[in-house]
Amino acid sequence: MLAVLSGGGTAGHINPALALASELADRGWDVRFAGTPQGVEARLVPAAGVPFTAFEASGFNRKHPLSLVKGVGKIAASSRKAEQWFREIKPDVVVGFGGYVSIPVARAAEKMGIPVVLHEQNSVMGMANKYLAKKAACVCVTYEHSMACLPPDASARLTGNPVRRSVMEASREEGRALFGLSEDDTMLLVFGGSLGARHINEAVVALKDELLSRPQLHVVHITGPKELDAVTEALALTEEEAGRWTLLGYQDRMGETMAAADAIVSRAGATSLAEISARAIPALLVPYPHATEDHQTTNARAYVDAGCAFMVPDAELDTPAFSEAVFSLIDDEAVRAAQTAAARAQKTAEAATMLADVVTAAAEGRPSTVQ
Template sequence: MLAVLSGGGTAGHINPALALAGVLQDRGWDVRFAGTPHGVEARLVPAAGIPFTAFEASGFNRKHPTSLAKGVAKIAASTRKAERWFREIRPDVVVGFGGYVSIPVARAAEKMGIPVVLHEQNSVMGMANKYLAKKADAVCLTYEHSLQCLAPGAPCRVTGNPVRRSVIEADRSAGRALFDLTDDDLMLLVFGGSLGARHINEAVVALKDQLLARPHLRIVHLTGPKELDAVTEALALTEDEAARWTLMGYQDRMGETLAAADVIVSRAGATSLAEISARAIPAVLVPYPYATEDHQTINARSYVEAGCAFMVPDAALDGDEFPRALFALVDDEGRRASQTSAARAQKTAQAAEMLADVVAEAAAGRCSTVQ
């Protein structure tokens, strides 16, 4: 069986696709990937050993009408290119993960009678998936409340957001050794996504004295590459303090880093939240306030309501709410255990397997069974 996966624009589209690819390959499938020539997928997918084919695609700016014409022309040309490609490789199913590039790939599949499965990572469906969902054979969602974005009777299933095997299978002992942690150390991991989060950095820096007053606490702080110098200067750590507070602009061994963590402070992007959930780590989530349709808050809400994490609005970071939530987890083992138990009940670690089941059903022509 051959599956073509497609998505682009951000790692949030690509990482779930790579997680699915791993499961399909374990099941004996051949996997190919269709993405844009200059997006992150052009680097991440070949690095994962998956054959990559590039297609031009772009969005449009409503303030500049000419961009719409250019975008439509690129999609039309890429659709024709995808049809020619499909005639050569004869895929059994196409799986779209969002991003403009998935439009021509899925449209070509529709024209040729190839089943199309979509996966939406966020609580608010993106433009590409919303457009393609009208004709897709199956639509897989991360959050149940996303069903309201689709027409009644649409062939949907809530699978969760697939997480990379390197995260799920990361060894805690290896992660703890990476940061030279003892069994008695409690590790607080702070990160804001691949680019960092300035307001989170500032709020954590403001709590320096209170954090370091807890002798068992170790902080691993991923500031984002552009923020590292500013955070280093603001903290002004002594040699002894720096032994307990690790500052890094970026970490490419994220699986082991998450495996080592006991408490997390993070944004609530789809990938970050899925990885936190898959590892069942107690967390304080601070949604990015300028995300489209405030989707990070919506992403986090059901997770928080299930008892898996605390949520603090970005606007409340400078008040009492953030330290109260953070130290409730740092100081209370029972609260941490409760959030861990609730997170494990979400079964996020099984999302890739569940999505692979739907893909197999679509390839076999059994999409009518997907509810």
């Protein structure tokens, strides 16, 4: 069986696709990927060992009508290119993960009678998936309430958001060894996504003295590449303090890092939240307030309502609400245990398996279970 996966624009579209690629490969599938030549997928996908084919696609700005003309032209040309490619490789199914590039790839599949499965990572459905949902064999969602946005006759399945194996398979022992921690130490992990989060950095720096007053606490703080120097200067750690406060601009070993963590302070992007959920780590979520349609807040709310995490709005980072939530996570083992149990009940660790089951059913012409 051959599957073509497609998505682009952000790692949030690519990471779940790569998680699915690993699961399908284990089942004996051949997997290819269609993305843009300039997007992060052009780097991440080949690095994961998945064959990559580039297609031009771009969005448009409503204030500049010419951008719409150019965008439509690229999609039309890429649709024709995808049809020609499909005649050569004969895929059994196409899986779209969002981003403009998935539109021409899925349209070509529809035209040729190849089933299309979509996966939506966020609580608010993206433009590409909204457009393609009407004709898809199945739309897989991360959040149950996202189904309300689908056409009435759409086939839908709640699968959760697949997580990379490098994150899932790392052990706590590996993570603790990476940072030189004993099992008696408590590790707080702070990160704001791939680019960091200045306001979270500032709020955590303001708690430096109170955090370090807890002798068994170790902070691993991933600032974002552009924020590292400013945070280093603001913290002004002594040599002794630096032994318990690790500063990193970026971390490419997130599997081990998350495996070592007892609690996390993070934004609520789709990938971050899926990884936190899959590893069942107690968390304080601070949604990025300027995300499209405030989708990070919507992402976080469902998770918080299930008892898996705390949430503090970005606007309240400088208030006692933030510090109280941070120290509740650090100091109260019962709070952490309750959040871990609630997170495990979400079964995010099974998302790749469930999505692969849907993809297999679509390729074989079987209906997907509606949930």
